Amino acid sequence: MTRVPDPAHGRDLYREMLRIRRFEERCVELYSQTLIRGFLHLYVGEEAVAVGVLATLTGDDNVVATYREHGHALARGIPAGAIMAEMFGKVEGCSGGRGGSMHLFDATARFFGGNAIVGGGLPVAVGLALADRMQDRPAVTACFFGEGAVAEGEFHESLNLAAVWDLPVVFCCENNRYAMGTALERSESDTDLAAKAASYEMPAAVVDGMDVFAVEDAARAAVAAARDGGPQFLELQTYRFRAHSMYDPERYREKSEVDAWRARDPLTLCEQRLRELDAFDDVTRDRFEAEVAAEIDAAIAFAEAGTLEPVADLTRHVYRDTTT
Amino acid sequence: MTRVPDPAHGRDLYREMLRIRRFEERCVELYSQTLIRGFLHLYVGEEAVAVGVLATLTGDDNVVATYREHGHALARGIPAGAIMAEMFGKVEGCSGGRGGSMHLFDATARFFGGNAIVGGGLPVAVGLALADRMQDRPAVTACFFGEGAVAEGEFHESLNLAAVWDLPVVFCCENNRYAMGTALERSESDTDLAAKAASYEMPAAVVDGMDVFAVEDAARAAVAAARDGGPQFLELQTYRFRAHSMYDPERYREKSEVDAWRARDPLTLCEQRLRELDAFDDVTRDRFEAEVAAEIDAAIAFAEAGTLEPVADLTRHVYRDTTT
Amino acid sequence: MTAPGETTYREAMRAAIREALARDPRVFVMGEDVGRYGGCFAVTLGLLEEFGPERIRDTPLSESAFVGAGIGAALGGTRPIVEIMTVNFSLLALDQIMNNAATLQHMSGGQLHVPLVIRMTTGAGRQLAAQHSHSLEGWYAHIPGIKVLTPATIEDARGMLAPALEDPDPVLIFEHGGLYNTTGPLADPPPVVDIAHAAVRRRGGDITLVTYGGTLPTTIAAADALAARGVDAEVIDLRVLRPLDDATVMASVRRTHRLVIVDEGWRSGSISAEISARVMEQAFFDLDAPVGRVCSAEVPMPYARHLEEAALPSVARIVAAAEEAITANG
Amino acid sequence: MTAPGETTYREAMRAAIREALARDPRVFVMGEDVGRYGGCFAVTLGLLEEFGPERIRDTPLSESAFVGAGIGAALGGTRPIVEIMTVNFSLLALDQIMNNAATLQHMSGGQLHVPLVIRMTTGAGRQLAAQHSHSLEGWYAHIPGIKVLTPATIEDARGMLAPALEDPDPVLIFEHGGLYNTTGPLADPPPVVDIAHAAVRRRGGDITLVTYGGTLPTTIAAADALAARGVDAEVIDLRVLRPLDDATVMASVRRTHRLVIVDEGWRSGSISAEISARVMEQAFFDLDAPVGRVCSAEVPMPYARHLEEAALPSVARIVAAAEEAITANG
């Protein structure tokens, strides 16, 4: 059990998770309507991770995420409309329609993507942290990746490099137990991921990733430690309730396993906790639902009203445009 | 202190190390005479590692080595003449003159190179072991690499894969403390290399790589364990007495450090041990020196007498020649 | 669902893998999610159940290690079929491919052979954006020591694997993601194909269109469109990008005197450049017009659909290039 | 030792790095053995002592991580000069180069820029055999989003780094290992050079020889040999392989009507193929003979000296190709 949460802040965390949940549920509908295309990886079930970690960052910190990053983008404050417009392929999208669901970016929010190569974001995160240290900025870089990335060489090279140079990276491993259809037991000989971090002398914590308060506590400690010191590792134990992407028949896991994890839905856990503290009631929930629904409706309207980039601009953004 | 070595076997090990030492000393001369070209990486100081490990293998086992592999090739039984001819670029070379010092091969000896990409041999070793297991052969694959390779992603991917599939690989890490000019302390945040192996649940031993008997004991145990089970890790602590290659001014280490290690020359240590057991005397040594000198003279003569491949054959060995 | 007697490209590929597994105990499959998941494009679906986990091996996400392990396993006497989910991730294994698979035979003076098959999906067209839309098969064809196959038809999807496995050299098979669901008839027993020659997919006398892989259907459609305009185009499917079958291309060009190459790769340094250069070298005096190229725009693939479509070779662009070639020396 | 007023290519490169470090506090160097060892080709020798370990950073052997860290550091406002010891090891970092450095600007809709410089040694000629002799700069030039420089002269070794660092896009600099010890005069202050244009290194009217990097000296020697035979060859040094400066090549070909390209890369799918294809497209009717190519043999580089020499472009092969072009339509 974690510390007693502040009621107002606890509700904020709940509301943020709800935004992500409802946003993604609408994405599924829009995908069936072919308004969103390409790959679409949902974060449903894992919301407590992004919300808990990102709550502990400042605006000067950096975020690096994966292709499963709607939640991180929303929690980082990228407007829902800009994200939705991106998935609609519109100029008003947060990546100008060039990136799509897997490549959400926002330079102002220091949100460095949306990387669709497993493990590919980790070296970049190390470099962002290096730049901060070399320029005496007190920022931290939060780098998210799945447990599947732990088998990739880039994971190890990056952890080691960050540790050798003592850089302020918080490596946030979202252990949802599967990399597509491959269970962690079949991808790692030792499933104790903190042991990998330990082999780089990197402090590590194993966290209940379904409990947003636990995540926030662990992240706050890790972020503080990184800010004044070197890299930190968080294993955030979570579960993806939905398919890997839109095309996954889920042959690799039992429905009972999914159900067991659904019983620990991060939204439900958070709500229960807040109700125990008399900090949450049906009125609050209904209000949140209404606000969130309105926000998402507006986001979709914004995306629909958005414009398509002229085809004549096809080869822009390959090299910096020096003509304008 | 290791078990009491068998005198005759102990002398064999000494003699094998002497062969390597004298062979390489002659290589340096031949390099100055430009009879050998390209890169030339000497094993001087590290002979106990290859000799100790390879003494424990059978002819059906596989060996994968690096660009610093003259010692391994000699200890594996590739004729000195074939190795020398290779470095002379002659058809009679063990790689037909195509490979040179960094790429010694011998399919019959199951010596799979001579890999000049740091870390590049490890995945291949895993595959050789996989093939043995799938075909029910009781062979083991010994894979040599430097401690510098531990920072490469391929090291981690390979250890994990071998461990996940429980394959008979003995990973032999030749920790000579430097990767070119980079000391282990500056390339690994945690210099305890066995801890990396442990993070894959792989049994590991740290071995005095200057003591050929210690190496042999540790290798015998590891090879037996791998043959009946899964991968093993040996950290063989050693030192390279000479430069990284022929072009290294050695700015990165103190002469005093080199001298301290030279005091533990594996040949001297072995000789001392055998003398303590009354198993070695000046006569033996002089005889070995004479035999080895004769062998190397013959090898050089063989290499000199070798032939150059016709230039018309330049593009052979790219695809299997189906015309003959 | 496919009509009776019809099959899909995906099923054809699966049938080829199944046959190889059944026929030769040395053959096995490894890669990410080839087993329990059924393959990221469902090519290997059902094979785990049929052949078991020893021969259908799910790997961790470690492209370099499992491709390298494929090389080692090939050296060790097996016949691995390594699946890299998509060409985009193969960059992580490129060191193993170029520095080991392609060179071991040579570095060992011909002692070693690497009878390895690596399959991967390639290509764009499904709004997967910049990191998931590469068409690098032509780029891979730069590397001596490997062979590069691009099955574009159901018969080739069914037939190319067997000779690839028999080949003593490492063979890369690129399967365009847009082809998996194409359907068509397949004879029983399926026809035997080689992995040495280009194929003329449509005869014609006015102009030659050379292509391969994912753009074959587009190019045939363009030939049909040209036919409607009175231009009789010959369509050559390269099938094998390395070693290139020059002879088939030159023979056609010597008849038609005009050539357009259609290639989903980025234009600069593409395989289409190589073909143009070879025609320059071998058939310059037969040309009535400069060789044209229709390639992908030189841009990381954009997500937005209209931009992706504009970036890729299309019937309209092929027809325009063909007409330019026809009127060039007008 | 160099004569007074002379410098080596290596020293010129070092002077450029030193100047960049002194001028801009955002600039730093990282790579394997750039510090204490002094650089594997001694380019960075002495810089650690002068600028300290914060700015001259030895990295572990982790090509993917430190190239990716260079990308991140560039995003973070610094100006990293990343040294990959040789192009041969850059394959391990190719995912970072192609999927991140080259695409981040595009994927972010133009929000991000990656002002990163990656330097690496390239080329063969020193009997380093198959894994240490690649010439892949032309191959890298296939990738949209990066720029590819090949300084071949002392002035370019001295001058190209500054504009590369000023460039908002990722720039790869390939330094041919055979050039480091070449000596020559260098004006003080050194001339300012651009990274946009090819350079005519020798004027001539009978035939154009196009080359870049390590084969520039060979090509100039071939031009001298041709002059002795009464053939007046123009020599163009491409300098930049991406984006290619077509205009300089076409202008020359329109005057000489004949072209031979000299390229140390493997022939198939080389940058020389691209140039040939572009000449086909842009100057076909100006050609009096097919464009010729002198490339490396399509073989992993053999160790044996005579075989390596035979595999590489040589004066004799260039002269022969030029003479063939001259007599082609004879």
Ligand SMILES: Cc1ncc(C[n+]2csc(CCOP(=O)(O)OP(=O)(O)O)c2C)c(N)n1
């Ligand atoms: C290098 C690489 N290999 C394979 C893929 C295909 N792929 C996309 S997501 C994924 C699973 C990743 O699992 P994990 O890292 O656990 O993240 P999760 O999807 O569970 O969030 C795979 C294999 C990829 N994108 N990149």
Ligand SMILES: Cc1ncc(C[n+]2csc(CCOP(=O)(O)OP(=O)(O)O)c2C)c(N)n1
């Ligand atoms: C991937 C790669 N990076 C860099 C090099 C250049 N290089 C050759 S040997 C070497 C040092 C390797 O050190 P270590 O692994 O400790 O082996 P040692 O030379 O000490 O035996 C380096 C950096 C290489 N060959 N391969």
Ligand SMILES: [Mg+2]
């Ligand atoms: Mg996962």
Ligand SMILES: [Mg+2]
């Ligand atoms: Mg070492």
